[in-house]
Amino acid sequence: MRSPAFIQCLTLLACGALTCVGQDTLFDEPLWARDGLTRSTNAFARVTRVPHPEDATVSALHCERESRWWGRLLVVRRDGDNVKSFVPLPQDYLDGAGHYVRDLSWRKIRDVGWVLQVFTSTHRGNGSLWLLEFKDGRSRTLMTTRAVADNYERWFDRGQLQIEHLDGDVSKPIALRLHGIEHIINEAGCQLDKKVDEQWVWDGAKRVFVIQNNIQSPSK
Numbered sequence: 250m251r252s253p254a255f256i257q258c259l260t261l262l263a264c265g266a267l268t269c270v271g272q273d274t275l276f277d278e279p280l281w282a283r284d285g286l287t288r289s290t291n292a293f294a295r296v297t298r299v300p301h302p303e304d305a306t307v308s309a310l311h312c313e314r315e316s317r318w319w320g321r322l323l324v325v326r327r328d329g330d331n332v333k334s335f336v337p338l339p340q341d342y343l344d345g346a347g348h349y350v351r352d353l354s355w356r357k358i359r360d361v362g363w364v365l366q367v368f369t370s371t372h373r374g375n376g377s378l379w380l381l382e383f384k385d386g387r388s389r390t391l392m393t394t395r396a397v398a399d400n401y402e403r404w405f406d407r408g409q410l411q412i413e414h415l416d417g418d419v420s421k422p423i424a425l426r427l428h429g430i431e432h433i434i435n436e437a438g439c440q441l442d443k444k445v446d447e448q449w450v451w452d453g454a455k456r457v458f459v460i461q462n463n464i465q466s467p468s469k
Contacts, residue, residue, distance in 0.1 A: 275293065294315055294316040297350070306333070309355070309365055339381060342381065347397070349371070356414060370397045377393055378410070396427060410428060
């Protein structure tokens with residue numbers, strides 16, 4: 250005969266498994282197609298919607314299971330409230346991005362087109378910037394780099410590097426500038442401040458942004 254403690258343990262495991270199964274169905278594409286955009290997104294704690302500025306059939310969504318803690322990025326094709334399909338995200342994004350989206354926006358870059366700019370973070374407050382391209386039903390990562398630090402050991406001002414799109418002057422290369430101050434608490438408990446200034450230039454042949462410099466120096 251099994252002990253009450255053993256039975257209780259099995260019960261907790263079973264409940265946890267059911268919870269995971271229930272959570273997994275939150276991102277079940279056929280269910281979204283059946284239930285529609287509004288009903289599907291109402292199942293989450295919070296949803297940030299960022300419609301494509303020029304294509305009304307495309308929206309980027311950050312669907313949070315736990316507000317400001319656990320979420321997932323989706324890009325959907327829709328017709329009004331009807332969800333036609335999910336747009337697959339790049340595999341390197343799925344493998345390497347944090348599980349929470351801090352910031353999400355569409356940006357139009359000269360000679361590149363519309364890209365989805367995503368800052369992601371982990372529970373530890375570390376994360377990265379991603380520029381994602383969606384074209385002809387496929388997606389690609391055009392750039393990714395460490396750009397988020399927001400914990401008690403090290404942090405950027407405002408939690409993430411600031412980004413400038415330098416593509417307005419047609420006589421100059423298309424570039425992005427990431428900059429900010431990183432504050433680090435060393436083993437002695439002292440705070441060190443470092444200036445970060447990166448410039449990323451567009452490589453049209455490879456269709457990616459390539460880093461040109463990475464200045465990290467003590468901040469005065």
